[in-house]
Amino acid sequence: MTTLEIKIKNHNFILHPSGAVFWKAYGLLLISDVHFGKISHFRKHGVAVPEEAIGKNFEQLTAVVAYxxxxxxxxxxxxxxxxxxxxxxxxxxxxxxxxxDCILIAGNHDIIDRIHYEAIEIRVCDEMIIDGFLLTHHPEERLGYYNFSGHVHPGVQLKGIGRQFLNLPCFFRKEHQIILPAFGAFTGKHILAPSETDVVYAVTKDAVILVV
Structure with missing residues (x-):
């Protein structure tokens, strides 16, 4: 397992191949777009998704928390x-x-009544601000803050020899923002084209790799 440590605004963050980010100063684990329930939802409506994918989400979550x-x-x-x-x-x-402890910043898919989260001691909010960092679901640029977000399910297309292409999830970093890849299985990717000032960290099964 190969992680990658980066520094933003004098804070150290560790990027994990699961798509999670660990904020060392606060012992805070950031995870976006797990989409629990999606597999069961699709199977209920006749889409042939392997049921084993449900267990994979929980196994990966347990593993990164233990790490x-x-x-x-x-x-x-x-x-x-x-x-x-x-x-x-x-x-x-x-x-x-x-x-x-668990906190949820509500996203557009989070339609479950907050009373259910309160019953299992999970706090739900619309955003958080910690030490100059703005933590949201949708990517946002707000003056004076550095934004951590998800929603987009970012991916990058890598070109190989002989017109080979490989699409991988990625951490997509801009000047004032970093977008996390989707954590959950069966969530898909949205391929983004980085500009000259963007930085992309591709995610493989076992490593996080600086691309550009």
């Missing part, structure tokens, strides 16, 4: 894909055994 041992997990929106389904019970059981 960093954060004090707090901050989900940057779209934790759940739609309304309550059987994956909610799995998540409720997972949080009961999670050693970290």
């Amino acid at each position: 960093f041992n954060p004090g707090t997990i901050l989900f940057l929106g779209d934790l759940f894909h739609s309304s309550l389904n059987r994956e909610w019970n799995l998540f409720r059981n997972w949080t009961a055994n999670c050693p970290a």
